[in-house]
Amino acid sequence: MQPRISRLKRDEVLPSSLAIYDRYLRDRGNVPNMFRTMAHRPEIFETIIAHMEAVLNTGTLPKSLKELVIVRTSQLNRTPYCLASHTTIARKLGWTDVQIDALHNAASSDQFTAREKAAIHLAEVMTLNAHGYTEAEFAHLRSFYSEGEVVELMAAIGLFNYFNRFNDLLQMEPTQPASAEELAEAGVTPAAV
DSSP: OOOSSOOOOGGGSOHHHHHHHHHHHHHHSSOOHHHHHHTTSHHHHHHHHHHHHHHHHSSSSOHHHHHHHHHHHHHHTTOHHHHHHHHHHHHHTTOOHHHHHHGGGGGGOSSSOHHHHHHHHHHHHHHHOGGGOOHHHHHHHHTTSOHHHHHHHHHHHHHHHHHHHHHHHTTOOOOOOOOHHHHHHTTOOGGGO
16 A cells, blocks of 8 residues: 655655664664654654653653553554554563453453553543543542653553554554665664664
8 A cells, every 4th residue: 555645764864863763773673654754844753752752751650551551542543553563562561462352341351450440441531532531530540540640641642542543544554674774774783673
């Protein structure tokens, strides 16, 4: 399938974006298609990377919990692009296939703690009907999470609602590994990724 918007290769991005490309090539062996597309606007690309990394890698909540609500958000939005990537990440962070499958019925599942269920429910309501979150539901959430932690959860859910919609409209397909040539340009040997 032809992409709706072209994806910039390493040699097509501005120097300010090159460090991000090279870091992703080193760490993941690819630059996600979504980022290659966003690179058409370097200011958006560079700041969204910084924002995403702040959302995922700072705060007091474990990254594994953030990835769990990201997967649930992407399931609800039926976004194959984000599901492919973040289900893999969730598994690497310790979530099992049984747990990922149980997300569809998390409230009645024995696969999650009450604390995890509250976060999953937040993802569901925030994604499907943010106006429908009751005071009782918010009080229940707050019984498990500090104000800052609620902000962390909502930032992860909100960011991936944005990413899901961006990728769905552009019919983004899952990212493939970078070519040996692109890895070499970035100074990465294929065995290193």
